[in-house]
Amino acid sequence: MTNRTLEDRYGRVATDLRVSLTDRCNLRCSYCMPAEGLDWLPDDSVLSDDEVVRLIAIGVQQLGIREVRFTGGEPLVRRGLVDIVRRTRSLDPALELSITTNALGLTRTAQALADAGLNRVNVSLDTVRPDTFHEITRRDRLQDVVAGLEAARAAGLGPIKINAVLLRGVNDDQAGELLRWSLERGYDLRFIEQMPLDAQHGWSREAMVTAEEIFAQLEREFDLSPAAEPRGSAPAELFRVDGGPATVGVIASVTRPFCGDCDRVRLTADGQVRNCLFAREESDLRGALRAGAGDEEIAERWVVAMRGKRAGHGIDDPTFLQPDRPMSAIGG
Ligand code: SAM
Ligand code: SF4
Secondary structure, eight states: OOOOOEEOTTSOEEOEEEEEOOSOOSOOOTTTOOTTOOOOOOGGGSOOHHHHHHHHHHHHHHSOOOEEEEESSOGGGOTTHHHHHHHHHTTOTTOEEEEEEOOTTHHHHHHHHHHHTOOEEEEEOOOSOHHHHHHHHSSOOHHHHHHHHHHHHHTTOOSOEEEEOOOTTTTTTOHHHHHHHHHHHTOEEEEEOOOSOOTTOOOOTTTSOOHHHHHHHHHTTSOEEEOSSOOTTOOOEEEEETTSSOEEEEEOTTTSOOGGGOOEEEEOTTSEEESSTTOSOOEEHHHHHHTTOOHHHHHHHHHHHHHTOOSOOOTTSTTOOOOSSOHHHHOO
């Protein structure tokens, strides 16, 4: 039963929990990780399946969480994923349950995930050209991603969303091509502005491809009209393509931040609550859990962690500091 909420000082209430299940990954997207990978979290610092499910249960049963999305790193490389999904589903039949994934290996697990109670998948795919895919991810796995998408559809894990990041001089001329490919297959494409969350600190405001540019590029090939639904806390600005019903989304996280409507909170694979992707502080729930704290005490720590949430990410602020952890360790 919900007896309090995760409300911050600005009146925003977090109901959407992003849970990172691992910081490891089988791709090396250049905007996320260096080619050689990262120093992975030591095994004993990563939450066990029981610990993850217990924290999610506290969020859902005591703190008003209504949506849980598993992410990483790559959540499909977490061995216990299907079981974690099943146990999370058993907490509440109305919970919205999804994963954000690169889709590698989804051909093997899509049906099991659907049977365990997963509602949807978000798949990250930045190009449909094999050479560009290799340039971005440093792996030749495009066909496996395409097969993973098809397996997700066959398992009923829709509507399937595709997230794409455009990189200057790499795939910034491929927005239209990716949209056409997605439309032909019935996937909902959303472009996301590149954010300063790469481990190598290679992001620059000047080089990033802006939502405005993406929109202008798409408009040359498609007729775009604002979709009727209000934006609410959903970050994507949605446009009807060629009169609809298909839509395309553009998420202007940097140039038109939606922090004022944010309803998210994150749990890292090593059990730290982050009230924002760009937070500089974390709250250690794993330590409390392993020290024998009860659910009440953990819930209280979580509530307190939310009070420190800042009004906005401040990427444009001269004092902006990139968080210590990269996206793959926070959970994108
Ligand atoms: N491995 C999974 C995947 O790629 O979908 C889940 C984790 S990944 C960190 C989550 C999302 O973050 C992906 O859609 C990815 O494109 C996005 N991402 C990673 N680094 C980013 C960055 N610097 N700016 C914007 N999006 C980024
Ligand atoms: Fe892996 Fe996802 Fe990061 Fe790409 S964006 S390296 S798939 S965690």
